[in-house]
Amino acid sequence: MSELAQRQDVEEAVNSALNPAPPNLGFAPLARERTRPVNFPPWFIDRCRQAYLAVQLAEHGAPRENRVIGISSAVHGEGKTSIAVGIATAIAADTSEPTILVECDFASRVGFQDLFGLNRGPGLCEWLDGMERLRLVQAAPLENAFVLPAGDPGIDPARLVFRLTESHLIPRLKPSFKNIIIDLPPMINIAYSSLACRLADRILLVARYGVTMMEDLEKAMFLLGQERVAGVVMNSYQPRTPAWLRRLL
Amino acid sequence: MFKYVEMLFQHWIRFALLIVVLPAIAGGASLLVFQGKTGSAQVWVDNPSYFGTVSTASGWNQYLTPAQNTVDSLTQLVATQSYYDKLGARLLADHTVANASERDSVLAEVQTQLKISSNGSHLINLSVECPRASICIDVLTTTIAVHRDWLIETEKNQATVASQFYTGQLQLAQQRLTQAVDALNSYTAAHPTPQLQVRPPDPAQDRLQSDVNVSQAQVNTIQDKMQNIQFSMEAAGEIDQTALRVIDPPRVKSGRFTSTTKKLALMIGGGAVVPGLLYLFVLGWLDRTARNPRELETRLGVRVVSTIGNLLSEKAP
Numbered sequence: 001m002s003e004l005a006q007r008q009d010v011e012e013a014v015n016s017a018l019n020p021a022p023p024n025l026g027f028a029p030l031a032r033e034r035t036r037p038v039n040f041p042p043w044f045i046d047r048c049r050q051a052y053l054a055v056q057l058a059e060h061g062a063p064r065e066n067r068v069i070g071i072s073s074a075v076h077g078e079g080k081t082s083i084a085v086g087i088a089t090a091i092a093a094d095t096s097e098p099t100i101l102v103e104c105d106f107a108s109r110v111g112f113q114d115l116f117g118l119n120r121g122p123g124l125c126e127w128l129d130g131m132e133r134l135r136l137v138q139a140a141p142l143e144n145a146f147v148l149p150a151g152d153p154g155i156d157p158a159r160l161v162f163r164l165t166e167s168h169l170i171p172r173l174k175p176s177f178k179n180i181i182i183d184l185p186p187m188i189n190i191a192y193s194s195l196a197c198r199l200a201d202r203i204l205l206v207a208r209y210g211v212t213m214m215e216d217l218e219k220a221m222f223l224l225g226q227e228r229v230a231g232v233v234m235n236s237y238q239p240r241t242p243a244w245l246r247r248l249l
Numbered sequence: 250m251f252k253y254v255e256m257l258f259q260h261w262i263r264f265a266l267l268i269v270v271l272p273a274i275a276g277g278a279s280l281l282v283f284q285g286k287t288g289s290a291q292v293w294v295d296n297p298s299y300f301g302t303v304s305t306a307s308g309w310n311q312y313l314t315p316a317q318n319t320v321d322s323l324t325q326l327v328a329t330q331s332y333y334d335k336l337g338a339r340l341l342a343d344h345t346v347a348n349a350s351e352r353d354s355v356l357a358e359v360q361t362q363l364k365i366s367s368n369g370s371h372l373i374n375l376s377v378e379c380p381r382a383s384i385c386i387d388v389l390t391t392t393i394a395v396h397r398d399w400l401i402e403t404e405k406n407q408a409t410v411a412s413q414f415y416t417g418q419l420q421l422a423q424q425r426l427t428q429a430v431d432a433l434n435s436y437t438a439a440h441p442t443p444q445l446q447v448r449p450p451d452p453a454q455d456r457l458q459s460d461v462n463v464s465q466a467q468v469n470t471i472q473d474k475m476q477n478i479q480f481s482m483e484a485a486g487e488i489d490q491t492a493l494r495v496i497d498p499p500r501v502k503s504g505r506f507t508s509t510t511k512k513l514a515l516m517i518g519g520g521a522v523v524p525g526l527l528y529l530f531v532l533g534w535l536d537r538t539a540r541n542p543r544e545l546e547t548r549l550g551v552r553v554v555s556t557i558g559n560l561l562s563e564k565a566p
Contacts, residue, residue, distance in 0.1 A: 040560070047557040054554035082560065204554070207539045214537050214548060221549050231554030232545055238559050239540070240258035241251070249251045 009127075010169065013134035014176045017146055018098060035147060036117030037140045040086055048086030049094065055202050055230040066174045067091065070200025071233075072184040072193070072224070074216035078208040079235035081110055084183040087204075092145035097178035100146045101139065102170070104196050105185040106153035106160060112183075113149055123151020128163045146177075158192040161185075170199050187220035194223055202230040209237045251541040253533040260532070267525030276518030283514070285507040288385025289376040291368075291497035292393060294319045316367035319493070323365045323373070323396055333360075336391050345387045355379065359388055362509065372496070378509050382501040389499035397493055408482040412475060419471045426464035433457040 017032065055069055071084040084101060092099035103112045103124065112118060116139065122132035132151075139145035153160055173180055182200050185193045197203060203224055207217055221229060239246060257264050294315040309318040326332055336359065337352050339345075346352045362378040375392060379385040436457050442448045506514075539545055542553040 044557060044560060047555050051555035051557075054552070079557075079560075083557065086557075205549075205551075207545065209556075210538050210540055212539045214539055214545075217539060217545070217549060221551070226550055229549075229551050231552045232549060234539065234542055234545070234553055234556045236559040237542075237556035239255055240261070241254050242258075245254065246251070249254060 007130075009133050010172050011176075013136050014173065017136035017138065018176060032138050033135075034138045034140045035112075038085055038089070038116060040082075040089065044086055045090050045093070048083060049090040051083070051204055051231070051233045052087045052091055055204065066177070067179045068170060068174070068182070068199070068201040069180070069230070070182045070184045070197055070203040071206060072197060072203055072220070073186045073206040073208075074188050074212055074220040075186050076107070076109065078186070078206050078212055080186065080206045081105065081108060081112075081115060081183050083204075083206050083233055083235060084181055085115065088139070088145060088147075088179070088181040089142065091179045091181070092139070092142045095179065096144055098144050098146070098176060099142075099179035099181070100136070100148060100173060100177040102148045102173075102180060102182045102199075103150040104161070104164065104199065105183050106150050106157035107185060107190060108150075108183075111150055112147055116147060116149075118147075118149055121149075121151070123149040124164070124169075125151040125153045125157075125160050127151075128160045128167065158195075161192040161196050165195060165198060187223045188216055197224060197228070200228075203228050205229050205232045206235050207232055208235045209239070211236070251544065252536060253529060255540055256529055256533045256536065264525060264529060267528060268522055271525065272518040272521035275521035276514040279514045279517040280506060280510060283510045284505045285378050285380050285510055286382045286385050287376060287378050287502045287504075287507045288382070288389050288499055289374065289497070289502065290389045290393065290495065290499040292319075292373045292375065293494040293496045294371050294373060295492050295494070296371075314367065314370040316369060316371050316373050319373055320365050320367045323375075323392070326396055326399060327363055327365070327392065332392075332395055335395050336388065339391045340384070340387055343387055345381075345383050355384055355388075363388065363392065375499075378507040385501050386499045393493070393495060393499075400493065405482055408478045412478045412482070415471050415475045415478065419468065419475065422464060422467040422471055426461065426468050429457065429460040429464045433461050 052067075052069060055067070069087065071080050071087065073080040081103075088099055088101040091097075101112075105111075106125065112123075113120060116137070118137060122135050124134075126132035127134045134148070135151070136146045136148055139147050170180060170182070182196075184196050184200065184203070187193045187197075205217070205220060205224065217232075241249070296315050308322065309315075310321070313321070333356050337356055340352050340355060341349070346355055358379065359377060364374075364376045366374050368374050375389055377385055377388050379388060433454070436454055440451070440454070542556060545553055
């Protein structure tokens with residue numbers, strides 16, 4: 001594990017991502033790997049902005065170093081990854097600071113590769129296994145937003161999550177990325193989710209309206225610990241009750 | 250609460266059918282099925298003091314108006330089995346009802362539907378709701394007639410009892426008068442007074458003369474009373490015809506929906522809402538998903554920092 005913490009390729013990957021080599025005269029510039037633009041509607045980004053702005057990371061008046069926000073949910077299929085992407089986009093657009101979105105949900109059915117249209121290739125899992133360099137991909141169209149795809153976790157994702165916590169990857173990304181958004185695994189039925197959640201300072205819990213069971217949310221809250229949860233984001237919120245009546249109830 | 254309202258709006262077509270359409274159909278159907286008629290009559294009751302010595306107001310409360318007293322006696326009368334026996338016999342005799350079972354159902358309705366109320370000091374309203382107009386008319390006519398018969402019978406009975414009592418009293422008084430006259434005659438024979446001579450004061454003779462006078466007065470008084478009683482007995486029928494005058498004879502109001510019909514329609518319509526509400530309750534109770542941000546905040550102890558609409562609907566919540 002210690003060799004992971006000592007590997008220098010993290011900084012190299014970050015440097016190459018943030019500071020691409022200037023093109024040599026007479027040659028085409030070396031293109032950085034870029035994702036396909038994800039076209040979320042403005043209202044969606046605005047609601048994600050509302051969510052990240054509500055996360056209090058430091059005491060009032062204390063200087064803020066980094067934002068390390070984890071996005072989790074009770075079970076799969078609640079829109080956690082979409083909201084993580086939306087929050088990362090909103091932060092990157094608002095702050096103009098380098099922002100990275102890390103995919104730590106190794107069991108997700110809809111991964112970054114599908115969402116961002118990435119080529120099948122190495123990712124975080126391969127780096128953790130020591131087989132590949134860290135792959136940072138620029139999230140188009142923003143210049144300051146990057147994604148770190150999960151890659152192929154294989155048959156033992158729990159081991160990889162354990163290696164991830166031992167690798168100190170997030171602390172090593174902090175100097176270069178002011179904003180780190182981690183797409184965490186769901187809390188229930190995933191054994192390593194509690195371990196993965198330690199990567200984030202504060203966590204936003206995603207619940208899907210009319211789908212997520214209250215008991216599951218309570219269990220997720222218990223596993224996360226109330227003090228670490230910055231708030232709940234209710235996804236797919238489409239109440240049928242008229243607004244005036246909702247206010248009365 | 251939010252959960253149930255949300256369920257209501259989420260499945261609004263289902264609940265519109267169950268809670269609005271079905272009860273409306275049930276209520277409308279009951280309006281058609283339970284149609285009826287409302288019959289009414291108005292009766293004027295005169296004050297018994299108009300009839301001099303003859304009383305038509307036995308048992309009346311002096312602090313109530315004639316209408317209130319009559320309503321009281323009518324209400325008690327229609328609570329008796331005798332009244333229903335007479336009414337049933339009349340309905341069958343008039344062929345207003347086809348058979349005994351229909352008669353029984355009409356009588357059962359009359360028990361709850363016949364309303365007697367006073368309107369002012371002398372006017373009485375009688376109303377009844379029946380399946381058919383002819384039944385309403387018959388019920389009201391019979392009720393008034395039975396009450397009148399009852400009044401006449403009561404008067405006659407009381408007069409007969411009083412007559413029997415005073416006949417005995419008269420015989421006694423007449424015996425006493427005869428005895429007093431005999432005693433006076435005996436005394437006068439024993440103590441003759443010469444003619445053309447002023448009778449000296451005689452206390453014994455005066456006492457006997459006084460006894461005769463008193464006995465004669467008693468006999469006269471009792472005879473007067475008996476004459477009055479005899480008059481009452483003979484005139485009771487006519488007096489009760491006058492005391493209880495039918496101002497508005499029994500008639501049936503237009504319209505097919507009585508208050509009972511409307512009440513039944515409301516009850517059935519209201520009852521038809523129950524399955525829908527029950528279904529809503531079960532749906533709401535079974536739904537354990539997160540829907541209400543306020544409930545989430547209460548149960549989890551953290552704030553709902555953002556509510557995000559459905560991306561597929563491309564519309565903000």
